Amino acid sequence: MEVIIQPTREAAALLTAKIIAAEVRKNPAAVLGLATGATVEPVYTNLIEMHHKEGLDFSLCKTFNLDEYVGLNGDHPASYRYFMNTHLFDHINIDKRNTHIPNGMASDLKAECLEYEEAIWNAGGIDIQLLGIGLDGHIGFNEPMSSLQSRTRVKQLNPITIRQNAGYFGGPDKMPRRAITMGVGTILDSQRCIMLATGASKAEILAEAIEGPFCAKVTASALQWHRHAVVIVDENCALHLKNREYYDWSFNHQPEWAPFRT
Ligand code: PGA
Numbered sequence: 001m002e003v004i005i006q007p008t009r010e011a012a013a014l015l016t017a018k019i020i021a022a023e024v025r026k027n028p029a030a031v032l033g034l035a036t037g038a039t040v041e042p043v044y045t046n047l048i049e050m051h052h053k054e055g056l057d058f059s060l061c062k063t064f065n066l067d068e069y070v071g072l073n074g075d076h077p078a079s080y081r082y083f084m085n086t087h088l089f090d091h092i093n094i095d096k097r098n099t100h101i102p103n104g105m106a107s108d109l110k111a112e113c114l115e116y117e118e119a120i121w122n123a124g125g126i127d128i129q130l131l132g133i134g135l136d137g138h139i140g141f142n143e144p145m146s147s148l149q150s151r152t153r154v155k156q157l158n159p160i161t162i163r164q165n166a167g168y169f170g171g172p173d174k175m176p177r178r179a180i181t182m183g184v185g186t187i188l189d190s191q192r193c194i195m196l197a198t199g200a201s202k203a204e205i206l207a208e209a210i211e212g213p214f215c216a217k218v219t220a221s222a223l224q225w226h227r228h229a230v231v232i233v234d235e236n237c238a239l240h241l242k243n244r245e246y247y248d249w250s251f252n253h254q255p256e257w258a259p260f261r262t
Contacts (some may be wrong), residue, residue: 003247029060033129058094064241066140069179084099102180129190137218150183160174207240
């Protein structure tokens with residue numbers, strides 16, 4: 001796992017977008033794993049700008065999102081389908097038929113989850129998976145004590161998560177209680193993972209995930225097990241990291257990062 005600390009939220013989001021863009025340029029038919037939430041919004045703003053100004057071409061890409069609320073259809077403004085359309089897909093040249101988000105309205109949720117796993121498999125697997133981290137340390141909606149081998153399934157949301165996201169619904173009482181989420185095992189199968197975390201409110205849980213034990217209590221800690229995981233944080237979120245000197249030294253000296261150091 002590599003940890004990269006950037007001075008600001010904006011710089012962290014820009015670096016994340018540049019890494020995704022480099023993947024798309026190298027592999028125009030890339031399979032992108034995507035995430036939703038306030039943290040990744042500026043990543044998508046940057047990708048849209050790169051599409052318009054630099055011709056970043058998504059026409060052959062496929063995407064798979066991490067999760068969707070059970071019981072919301074894609075027209076609901078708080079659904080993740082709606083989020084992805086409005087924050088990214090409507091503004092780039094992706095074929096929407098190649099964008100996949102679990103169907104939270106499926107009558108057979110179990111079958112939907114199996115089909116989602118199959119669709120990822122049939123696409124050849126995810127080349128690069130973007131992730132945020134929840135206040136409870138989740139990736140996707142893999143709430144504490146999720147199996148670290150879990151696959152796509154329905155998960156009961158943690159009250160912490162319900163409080164975190166209630167604002168999108170006009171209050172916790174209006175929030176769905178369940179979501180379909182890729183499992184931790186599904187996420188770990190991706191060729192590369194990039195987790196973006198910004199802001200002081202995530203600093204403690206981020207330090208637990210990165211430098212604490214590998215454990216189901218904090219499912220983001222599973223990235224310690226991944227062969228090619230990069231965690232990008234801003235200064236505010238890096239507050240409790242102990243090995244900072246090494247992270248900075250490593251980013252500043254590794255040849256692989258030279259094109260990304262500005
Ligand atoms: P946020 O959500 O970016 O809105 O904080 C991240 C997450 O819960 O995974």
